[in-house]
Amino acid sequence: MIGSDSKHDTMTKAQVVAQLLPSTYAPKETGASFAPTNIALCKYWGKRNTELNLPATSSLSIALPGKGAFTKVMLSTQAEDTVTLNGLSIATNTSFYRRLTQFIELFRKKVMWRLHIEIQMTIPVAAGLASSACGFAALTMALNDLFQWQLPLRDLSILARLGSGSAARSLWSGFVEWHQGEREDGMDCYAEPLSMQWPSLCVGILTISQKEKFLSSREAMLRTVKTSDLYRCWPDKVQRDLTQLKRAIHEGDFTTFGMTAESNALAMHATMLSSWPPICYALPETLAAMQQLWELRQQGIEVYFTQDAGPNLKFLFLEESKPLINKQFSNLDIIYPFKQRVG
Numbered sequence: 001m002i003g004s005d006s007k008h009d010t011m012t013k014a015q016v017v018a019q020l021l022p023s024t025y026a027p028k029e030t031g032a033s034f035a036p037t038n039i040a041l042c043k044y045w046g047k048r049n050t051e052l053n054l055p056a057t058s059s060l061s062i063a064l065p066g067k068g069a070f071t072k073v074m075l076s077t078q079a080e081d082t083v084t085l086n087g088l089s090i091a092t093n094t095s096f097y098r099r100l101t102q103f104i105e106l107f108r109k110k111v112m113w114r115l116h117i118e119i120q121m122t123i124p125v126a127a128g129l130a131s132s133a134c135g136f137a138a139l140t141m142a143l144n145d146l147f148q149w150q151l152p153l154r155d156l157s158i159l160a161r162l163g164s165g166s167a168a169r170s171l172w173s174g175f176v177e178w179h180q181g182e183r184e185d186g187m188d189c190y191a192e193p194l195s196m197q198w199p200s201l202c203v204g205i206l207t208i209s210q211k212e213k214f215l216s217s218r219e220a221m222l223r224t225v226k227t228s229d230l231y232r233c234w235p236d237k238v239q240r241d242l243t244q245l246k247r248a249i250h251e252g253d254f255t256t257f258g259m260t261a262e263s264n265a266l267a268m269h270a271t272m273l274s275s276w277p278p279i280c281y282a283l284p285e286t287l288a289a290m291q292q293l294w295e296l297r298q299q300g301i302e303v304y305f306t307q308d309a310g311p312n313l314k315f316l317f318l319e320e321s322k323p324l325i326n327k328q329f330s331n332l333d334i335i336y337p338f339k340q341r342v343g
Helices: 013-020 095-105 131-147 153-163 165-169 217-227 229-251 254-273 284-298 319-328
Strands: 030-042 047-049 059-076 082-085 114-121 175-178 191-193 201-206 303-307 313-318 333-335
Touching: 013 153, 030 131, 030 165, 030 229, 030 254, 030 303, 059 131, 059 165, 059 201, 059 229, 059 333, 082 095, 095 131, 095 153, 114 131, 131 153, 131 165, 153 165, 153 191, 165 175, 175 229, 201 319, 217 254, 229 254, 254 303, 254 313, 284 303, 284 313, 284 319, 313 319
Parallel strands: 082 114
Antiparallel strands: 030 059, 059 114, 059 175, 175 191, 201 313, 201 333, 303 313
């Protein structure tokens, strides 16, 4: 059921955590992990259970090596958790701090330990580059390291999802599929990597703005599900696109791959535009870049884009097109997902 109400949310996050964590565990001095940001090619937009972040549809993403979050966690003697982001202390009255510590609270059980958390982000925060996804994935894996839970990645994917839905996909490199699942407890809702490699594939990040977006993805998603007449068509669209993308990846069919990813992104933003009040993350510069990209395609240069809940664009193209695309977009940050190290 899309956008379920609270009476259907029968299980809590704490109950899910209790099912997965070992009964006893001993912390070591420090835990640390890196998690790459992931760019959705077939989007996650809408939930069937808001408490557990269970998505209305499955989705497919690609990880960006070197872009993401490195998180270190240490037990602390302070009266409350302390958090730094890129070397700066995060105040306890910020939404960033509250959301992070609410997630940590799920794991405290009866032992009231406190943590010092150091986060280094190599991408802007809350600007539509999946900072929440890599942030909660890195934190989950760092906690697994600190407390020596020794949980399999599938279980860590479920736990990371409780912090941010798309964090379920940020535990791996390459292509990753997140299964929507059917169970009410979400134990069949996790991500797993696809085995296919595509060495010549490039992802170019076109940063339009690094400012925090005016509306969080979480709030935008809820509004879309509740008010958009177009949203009823979204699950069928995702199912078709997911099948086409996986087939295109398997066959190395870049045209179908790029067209499907771009179409999926535009459809997601169409549902937002048809919400009320309307939601539009694109800035004038975003639309100008789209037009410029479409002009390149008319000239025979095969390049496509995808856009998440923010103004920034991610270009998809093959290595052979890099010189011509770089000429038109000199500030493009070009990444080889299958040639660079993830962390």
